[in-house]
Amino acid sequence: MNFKLTTKNIDDINSDLEIIIVIAKDMKHRFVKDKKLLKKVGFGGDHEEICLLAEKDRLYVGSESVKSTDIRPAIAVAIRSLKSTRYKSAKIATYMSHPKCTAVLRGMVEGMILGDYIFDDYKSKRSKKRLENITISIEEYHSHQLDIDSCQRAVDNAIIGAEATNYTRDIVNTPPDDLYPKKMAKLAREMAKDSSLECSILKPKDLRDQKMNTLLAVARASRHAPRVIHLAHKPTNPKAVVTIVGKGLTYDSGGLSLKPSDFMVTMKSDKSGGSAVMGIMKAVSEMNLPIEVHGFIGAVENMIGGDAYKPDDVLVAKNGKTIEVRNTDAEGRLVLADLLCYAQQEVKADYLFDMATLTGACVVGVGHYTSGVMGNRKMATEMVLNAANKISGEMATKLEFNRYLKRSLKSEIADICNISNTRYGGAITAGIFLSEFIDEHHKDRWAHIDIAGPAFVESVWGENPHGASGAGVRMMLRLIEKLARGDAHAEV
Ligand code: BES
Ligand code: ZN
Numbered sequence: 001m002n003f004k005l006t007t008k009n010i011d012d013i014n015s016d017l018e019i020i021i022v023i024a025k026d027m028k029h030r031f032v033k034d035k036k037l038l039k040k041v042g043f044g045g046d047h048e049e050i051c052l053l054a055e056k057d058r059l060y061v062g063s064e065s066v067k068s069t070d071i072r073p074a075i076a077v078a079i080r081s082l083k084s085t086r087y088k089s090a091k092i093a094t095y096m097s098h099p100k101c102t103a104v105l106r107g108m109v110e111g112m113i114l115g116d117y118i119f120d121d122y123k124s125k126r127s128k129k130r131l132e133n134i135t136i137s138i139e140e141y142h143s144h145q146l147d148i149d150s151c152q153r154a155v156d157n158a159i160i161g162a163e164a165t166n167y168t169r170d171i172v173n174t175p176p177d178d179l180y181p182k183k184m185a186k187l188a189r190e191m192a193k194d195s196s197l198e199c200s201i202l203k204p205k206d207l208r209d210q211k212m213n214t215l216l217a218v219a220r221a222s223r224h225a226p227r228v229i230h231l232a233h234k235p236t237n238p239k240a241v242v243t244i245v246g247k248g249l250t251y252d253s254g255g256l257s258l259k260p261s262d263f264m265v266t267m268k269s270d271k272s273g274g275s276a277v278m279g280i281m282k283a284v285s286e287m288n289l290p291i292e293v294h295g296f297i298g299a300v301e302n303m304i305g306g307d308a309y310k311p312d313d314v315l316v317a318k319n320g321k322t323i324e325v326r327n328t329d330a331e332g333r334l335v336l337a338d339l340l341c342y343a344q345q346e347v348k349a350d351y352l353f354d355m356a357t358l359t360g361a362c363v364v365g366v367g368h369y370t371s372g373v374m375g376n377r378k379m380a381t382e383m384v385l386n387a388a389n390k391i392s393g394e395m396a397t398k399l400e401f402n403r404y405l406k407r408s409l410k411s412e413i414a415d416i417c418n419i420s421n422t423r424y425g426g427a428i429t430a431g432i433f434l435s436e437f438i439d440e441h442h443k444d445r446w447a448h449i450d451i452a453g454p455a456f457v458e459s460v461w462g463e464n465p466h467g468a469s470g471a472g473v474r475m476m477l478r479l480i481e482k483l484a485r486g487d488a489h490a491e492v
């Protein structure tokens with residue numbers, strides 16, 4: 001998709017199709033040119049309701065408000081509805097809540113690119129890309145006078161962020177026998193080369209040297225050896241240092257605590273955290289943000305076999321803590337335990353985040369569309385919640401630690417168990433487990449984001465397709481952009 005911004009009025013632009021967003025059911029607005037016809041066909045402008053008037057070459061879509069969090073999914077639905085049409089070019093006006101607030105324009109462009117996404121690499125017949133050229137007039141819904149340079153910046157950033165999200169979606173959607181740890185490392189190396197990021201890969205021998213025994217234990221029964229990937233964006237005079245750690249289980253069968261078949265399907269998506277880290281690193285470097293960002297990915301496959309690690313094993317993590325394994329399906333936290341230790345050893349960060357499809361309990365607790373955010377202190381978690389909910393288009397909610405749940409991880413024979421002794425609060429106990437591997441320096445600078453819900457959903461929702469959503473990319477990118485502007489703690 002190509003985007004062109006113009007100062008021309010919408011009616012003076014030549015294109016195959018015009019897209020019009022109807023805000024808050026305001027059918028009287030001057031942008032709504034076909035009032036009578038729309039009434040006749042019963043179009044009321046409900047959120048995400050669409051109406052294609054083919055003879056007029058106009059597509060109408062309703063949006064609840066002019067906020068980016070409404071415009072983004074609305075325009076995505078509109079673009080998706082054009083898949084089988086023959087329109088090659090479209091024009092659209094600009095919608096803003098405030099003349100200086102380009103967030104809506106950014107959301108609109110993101111929505112178009114995200115809504116246009118399809119994963120058809122494995123179809124014999126690939127669908128043809130039709131809608132290619134979008135012209136955006138800066139003629140504005142509220143008649144605001146807009147500055148074309150800041151609008152252009154918003155469009156450029158939207159393209160970078162949305163394409164990085166689609167890149168992450170592609171990785172997550174790729175089947176496990178085509179995307180195993182070594183392949184993930186290869187993809188990371190190629191992406192690093194294209195984006196001029198630093199990239200280093202740890203192979204099993206390096207992992208043994210680093211005493212990453214819990215990660216190695218999870219990986220042991222797979223024919224695909226594990227990799228740890230370290231990507232770095234290092235601008236001169238960075239304003240802050242951020243580390244992001246991602247769970248990259250290229251497949252999670254559950255191990256010897258084998259998953260029931262219905263729960264095993266979709267577990268190619270257990271690499272979503274690591275894949276998000278790759279997307280974030282790509283975008284950060286393309287935006288050339290003045291923040292030093294390190295991405296660490298633990299690429300591992302959790303399988304069964306004669307040499308599989310087992311319930312009752314006691315593992316020694318990189319930081320020396322002993323872990324009683326009681327369930328081999330709680331493998332993500334074991335991989336992250338070592339990976340977090342390694343990341344903190346390599347980089348003293350101002351902020352440390354980890355992203356993981358860590359627990360089914362998080363999906364039970366907050367639903368499919370929302371991530372769970374946890375941490376020891378407010379600062380880092382609030383930063384994530386603000387960046388996610390207010391601007392990125394992702395949804396996240398806080399889950400609080402408490403001392404009673406912490407006690408449920410106690411082991412009689414080791415320092416800690418890898419699962420809790422209660423059936424409830426599983427997202428939080430997993431987060432508390434991770435907190436045991438955060439050192440003094442990072443304790444209050446760390447937040448854990450459980451993306452198990454939104455990372456992979458088997459139905460279309462808003463700007464997200466069936467399958468991988470690229471969860472985590474947009475929220476973390478916005479957070480890093482805010483740090484770059486020096487307003488990470490601000491409300492908007
Ligand atoms: N990868 C799963 C969590 C998951 C479940 C992600 C559903 C996405 C959708 C994780 O490794 C896992 O299996 N967790 C267990 C933990 C349990 C054994 C304490 C779970 O959630 O059931
Ligand atoms: Zn598991």
Ligand code: ZN
Pocket residue numbers: 249252270329331332357358
């Ligand atoms: Zn898992």
